[in-house]
Amino acid sequence: NAGVTQTPKFRILKIGQSMTLQCTQDMNHNYMYWYRQDPGMGLKLIYYSVGAGITDKGEVPNGYNVSRSTTEDFPLRLELAAPSQTSVYFCASSYYGGGKETQYFGPGTRLLVL
Amino acid sequence: GENVEQHPSTLSVQEGDSAVIKCTYSDSASNYFPWYKQELGKGPQLIIDIRSNVGEKKDQRIAVTLNKTAKHFSLHITETQPEDSAVYFCAAPQTGANNLFFGTGTRLTVIP
Numbered sequence: 001n002a003g004v005t006q007t008p009k010f011r012i013l014k015i016g017q018s019m020t021l022q023c024t025q026d027m028n029h030n031y032m033y034w035y036r037q038d039p040g041m042g043l044k045l046i047y048y049s050v051g052a053g054i055t056d057k058g059e060v061p062n063g064y065n066v067s068r069s070t071t072e073d074f075p076l077r078l079e080l081a082a083p084s085q086t087s088v089y090f091c092a093s094s095y096y097g098g099g100k101e102t103q104y105f106g107p108g109t110r111l112l113v114l
Numbered sequence: 115g116e117n118v119e120q121h122p123s124t125l126s127v128q129e130g131d132s133a134v135i136k137c138t139y140s141d142s143a144s145n146y147f148p149w150y151k152q153e154l155g156k157g158p159q160l161i162i163d164i165r166s167n168v169g170e171k172k173d174q175r176i177a178v179t180l181n182k183t184a185k186h187f188s189l190h191i192t193e194t195q196p197e198d199s200a201v202y203f204c205a206a207p208q209t210g211a212n213n214l215f216f217g218t219g220t221r222l223t224v225i226p
Contacts, residue, residue: 042216099207099214105157
């Protein structure tokens, strides 16, 4: 049982490039989330999904896209990378939603946009 | 949405002393308050949570207290050990949504 896995661990992008951050969970959780963590700012929700085929925006969705074709996978897409997207990205999952149950986090992806 | 404020941003204690981290929230309907610990280079991990039907919850050396009237909750760590050194986040849900709003974190350093 690997929990939540994320790839890559670290990536450097040039301004305007695109990339997909991968997230997979093996706990059969319905809910999945993408957060970004900036220094001194805590975690901000980018997008979340309540199940396969259903996604919704969080606090800071601009510049990102997501899809949820399976229960296990929830990739995050950056189309035109900007320096403001330099951050650490965490994927998380939970069985129930409503923000009232334990969220299990992956190890994070550190992204640097230059 | 919910607004969660966390203090202090950094905290240094001697090994064996106690540490207290405080959070306030704005949504009076919030009823679930988790605390996450983030070790260097890792994702956050839940260490304790409390629901609004209780005022205090303990798990060995850690405890959380909740004051719904004042809309604040606190994390208490007793007999601190070097392995307690980490960043701690409080959080609260947004009523009627699936969001968790996180505080800005407290970096705890336990000095041996």
